[in-house]
Amino acid sequence: MHRAAELERQGRKIVHMEVGEPDFSTAQPVVNAAKNALDRGLTQYTAAPGIPELRESLALQYRDWYGVNVDKDQILITPGASGGLMLLANLLVSVGDGILISDPAYPCVRNFIHLMSAEPQLVPVGIAQNFQPNLQQLESYIQSNTTGLWLASPSNPTGTIMERSRLEQVCNWARGKNLHVLVDEIYHGLHYVDDMPSVLEVDQSCFVVNSFSKYFGMTGWRLGWIVVPEPYVEKANVLAQNLYISAPSIAQYAALAAFTDEARIIFEQRREAFRKRRDYLTAALNELGLELSDNIQGAFYIYANISRFSQDSEKFCSDLLENYGVAITPGSDFGEYKSNEFVRIAFTTGLENLQLGIERLKSALT
């Protein structure tokens, strides 16, 4: 991203397919609600777990979207999903614990585990298994110090999801091993498949981290939430108070407007735009000979195998940027497993730009 910005300052037109943030600005109903909250002077700390109205709105969404009953007390509003992940790391992980996570995965997950002086136990996941761990693997990678299993569905960087049956299998297995299960559901809402289960439909003893950043388009507001089982509510509240006092107040009041019909229509239009981009990009990349999962059903990422063209994804990305003005992300940002063969391509820019990116990629590959 630094080098891309440099090239742009030199006047080059760069196609950005590296950005992990929706290109849509925050929806107007949410912005208006923020202004309204400012006029009402709602700039004080809120209660540590968030304002009750917002927790209630999320509880209703769990009923409407997933058909699960989550008490609003189980939902804590956090300063971004980062704040949620940090709280859950502190709640669930002790020094020396082992936590099973996928390789590749969102890099901060591994870092939070390291920060707790615990051990990320990487489960290498390949294209054939849609970059999601399976039972045989978990059986073989679990160790005596393993205390948890952290999943992401949809996954950053792969855009793949855990189908209901796999989720059920894995949760059953984890329960049998007495592991806690944490699922990153940050990209829920931005899914392109009918059945996108929350882990809470499958097992209410699991932990969820989610965010207003992606589907709700509120990245810079730093607003997320977590869901914790009832026995953890009190401890989670104490941690919230100690770790961050409260999530930003104006963002919380603004987010209430995300649950209006007016906002929902905008979000669904945007989801549809992402779906079209996904359709276009997967077809175009397949045609160029990059190997993809056939199950890219969420988020705005494609994790593509470039080994037909290069065995060094960092060099591949760097050459593509320098020589063709297309910015994408090498697999090494997300893990170790075959990371030199993979790149992450984001569709957080419009179709026209994506078409230009594909044209340039075609020139690079042929």
Added chain:
Amino acid sequence: MHRAAELERQGRKIVHMEVGEPDFSTAQPVVNAAKNALDRGLTQYTAAPGIPELRESLALQYRDWYGVNVDKDQILITPGASGGLMLLANLLVSVGDGILISDPAYPCVRNFIHLMSAEPQLVPVGIAQNFQPNLQQLESYIQSNTTGLWLASPSNPTGTIMERSRLEQVCNWARGKNLHVLVDEIYHGLHYVDDMPSVLEVDQSCFVVNSFSKYFGMTGWRLGWIVVPEPYVEKANVLAQNLYISAPSIAQYAALAAFTDEARIIFEQRREAFRKRRDYLTAALNELGLELSDNIQGAFYIYANISRFSQDSEKFCSDLLENYGVAITPGSDFGEYKSNEFVRIAFTTGLENLQLGIERLKSALT
């Protein structure tokens, strides 16, 4: 606070002298700047260490207020002082380290040390030393695993500051022992003394955490900053990216307006109001026979010894609330040392309310 809210719901008039948040709402120039940023759609993630303009404004403030040159790259904007404290804890503290802190102190400090699986090493500080540690104590409380010294000036809960000479002594000592020094300067700006040195005037190898919450009146916006020595800048940036991605964007753009003359006039008026409250309250409490430090020079707290009236500050506070409708905070919220003899009294409410509080306290004590 819970019980106070309950009593209010029953129709009781409660005098709030327990709240750790200014009673003034965010100044209008800052609110207006936030609305302007919303109109400009500045709702994306910012760079992890914050927007350059805000870091530059703070660098100028270090020059203007303290006469020290701090490079803007050494300043990182954080999601509240909490985010800054968390980053510094991760930057500076390893498992098993010992960190010297005052007892009493802001409780989250101790908690952050515990979260790093390190050991808070409490230095009991009494009224005669203005609740700030002295050299003899540090010499006697340092242990073989001690790696850092964390100070607060002005201090919550005591309202006392470290004078320049004491700061110099202590920093010299710490340097000789090869300890890092971190100073909580969150209440700077809200000081009532001419010489309120930043530790950076004394020793540029120290770490500072600060906040837009108190002097700048931006609690719910969750915006703070840290200053780190140059050799730590790169690692601090990586941690920022991993721990929270960025501080809230709208809050950052809003805070730019805090450096305008228009806003500064408002902040200085508020500081003057706090000073008047401090003057009134210290005199009134002395008259009632509570023992105070004679050096309450910052923040909006008084840490008062009630041992003439009670040996159980929790019961004292609870009785005062139940029977007289005055909410204050027992010393046990801030430490162990003589905490049963002390209460924290906040002047985050207007003079009229403070007068009512004093009247009621007088009834309770006589």
